[in-house]
Amino acid sequence: MPHLPSPPRNLWRQQDFRLLLGGRLVSQLGDQLQFLALPLLVVALTGSPAQAGIVLGLQTVVHLVFGLVAGALADRWDRKTTMVSCEIGRGVLTATVPIAAACGVLGMPHLYAIAVLNGVLSTLFGAANSSALPNIVTGADLPSALGAIGATSNALRILGAAGAGIAYTLDRMVPFTVNAVSFLASAAALRAMRADFQQERATATVSPRELLADIGHGLSWLWRKPVIRTLALLDAGDGLRYGAGYLLIIMLAQHLHANPTQVGVIFTGAAIGALLGSLLAPALTRRFPLGALSITMLWVEASAFPFYALVPTWWLLLVVAFTESVVSPIYNVALDSYRLSVTPDALRGRVTSAIDTLTGGAAAIGTMVSGALIALFGAPTLTIVLAGWLTFLALAATSSRTVRTATATD
Structure with missing residues (x-):
């Protein structure tokens, strides 16, 4: 559609x-x-x-x-x-x-x-x-x-x-x-x-009270939009895993005796996957509904993530990183296109910043706790735990009528 x-x-x-x-x-x-x-x-x-x-x-x-x-x-x-x-x-x-x-x-x-x-x-x-x-x-x-x-x-x-x-x-x-x-x-x-x-x-000058009122108005508008709100919460959940992923992949690569150059090659593979996803994104965004792209992304991530802990060689980590990285840019282009199109111009700064603060905060938390969790559980075990978390998010998206029916006309 x-x-x-x-x-x-x-x-x-x-x-x-x-x-x-x-x-x-x-x-x-x-x-x-x-x-x-x-x-x-x-x-x-x-x-x-x-x-x-x-x-x-x-x-x-x-x-x-x-x-x-x-x-x-x-x-x-x-x-x-x-x-x-x-x-x-x-x-x-x-x-x-x-x-x-x-x-x-x-x-x-x-x-x-x-x-x-x-x-x-x-x-x-x-x-x-x-x-x-x-x-x-x-x-x-x-x-x-x-x-x-x-x-x-x-x-x-x-x-x-x-x-x-x-x-x-x-x-x-x-x-x-x-x-x-x-x-x-x-x-x-x-x-x-x-x-x-x-x-x-609006007027360029603003008092602290007016600024707080502006922020509240933006948050209120965002909360009344179920598609943007629900997907933002799912993205925040995914951000927790994303924040932890950088250090986790490094530790898994070292476990497979990868040297620093090979670790860099793994992340280069992820960047190439993201580049491919960005190139495919415009056509796929016009071809498929937003909800379908969201659900597909989460299931691909949930399916691919366990292989980080299961592959026996470092170069297969590169394959997993490439595969997982393709889908996220496609979904991000679809979501950003939708959000920017439906958000009134006068509210875009507040809505965008609120979502970025939510998802960025979740990623920061994931980054900060990843070291402690790796020390506590070990990198392979934490990988499986995070794969389970991604599966939960995919199930939540699939069971949500708001997500399943999300299109550019909502």
């Missing part, structure tokens, strides 16, 4: 989308270079992996704490101005790292401050960015746009790790310098776009 009433146009002929995607890719490349360089820099400065973990975790904490507020502000403020300002702010903040290093004054208080402030700006940028997309492309183009964004992001993910290692080897400050420039390039691309990033805008 088709999801959309009209065929999509050629996205690559739309200048605004090309600018949006180009700026996003440049910025993401810089982020990938810095993501590897930052913990290495912290360890070089302090000799403490624990401090490296704290710095990396700060942005997640900021996102969870500030997410709902960022969504409300993204609905109040001019989104294009907000996004451009955030990119410039992140570029300036990131540039202070190589400047401080050159002056011999770089220290941990500086890096902690950068992590927190960049986390605030990244959260606000993300809320405005996800809310703006339906005003840059038409509703019929949303699946293609989301699929293209996912495909290019996953392609960059495949190549990014190698590039990050090379950049850091050249000089510790190269990744930070490149990232600072990438933020400014992204800001320039956004500034050159002609589209309006929102249909209407």
Whole structure:
């Protein structure tokens, strides 16, 4: 059953989308270079992996704490101005790292401050960015746009790790310098776009009481939408497993005597699977109902996950990771297309941020407890437990009439 009433146009002929995607890719490349360089820099400065973990975790904490507020502000403020300002702010903040290093004054208080402030700006940028997309492309183009964004992001993910290692080897400050420039390039691309990033805008100034009222209104609207609400709760449940999966797969690979290069190849296989899923997503989103894609994804994950603990060699872990990774981008494009289409423009920031906070928080919990659970149960046993959890979620989705009947016209 088709999801959309009209065929999509050629996205690559739309200048605004090309600018949006180009700026996003440049910025993401810089982020990938810095993501590897930052913990290495912290360890070089302090000799403490624990401090490296704290710095990396700060942005997640900021996102969870500030997410709902960022969504409300993204609905109040001019989104294009907000996004451009955030990119410039992140570029300036990131540039202070190589400047401080050159002056011999770089220290941990500086890096902690950068992590927190960049986390605030990244959260606000993300809320405005996800809310703006339906005003840059038409509703019929949303699946293609989301699929293209996912495909290019996953392609960059495949190549990014190698590039990050090379950049850091050249000089510790190269990744930070490149990232600072990438933020400014992204800001320039956004500034050159002609589209309006929102249909209407409330007053830019807002009191704390009004901000809380805005957040409450967004949550209330979300709760009254059974399809979005139910799928968000299922996604949060899946996020618990996803958060635990990264460390779990590493431990299972080590159990099979995989060396670090082979572990990297396993995650590269997962990225290639995600790239394939992103390429298939637009056509499948138009061909199948949202509910069917949701149920299929959960059953494929539940069926594939036990094999992480059962395969006898590391390269078969790659096969499992590839297979499991194909389905999630297809479902995500279908869900995001639906959610962005049915959510009023004035509420998109709040609704998107609320869902991201819920699912991101669940993934963060899974990440934080995974080490303790692996130590308690062992990696193979925890794999089977999580497979059982995925089976429960698949059964819940299958038995839910709300999910089974979910289509783009709900």
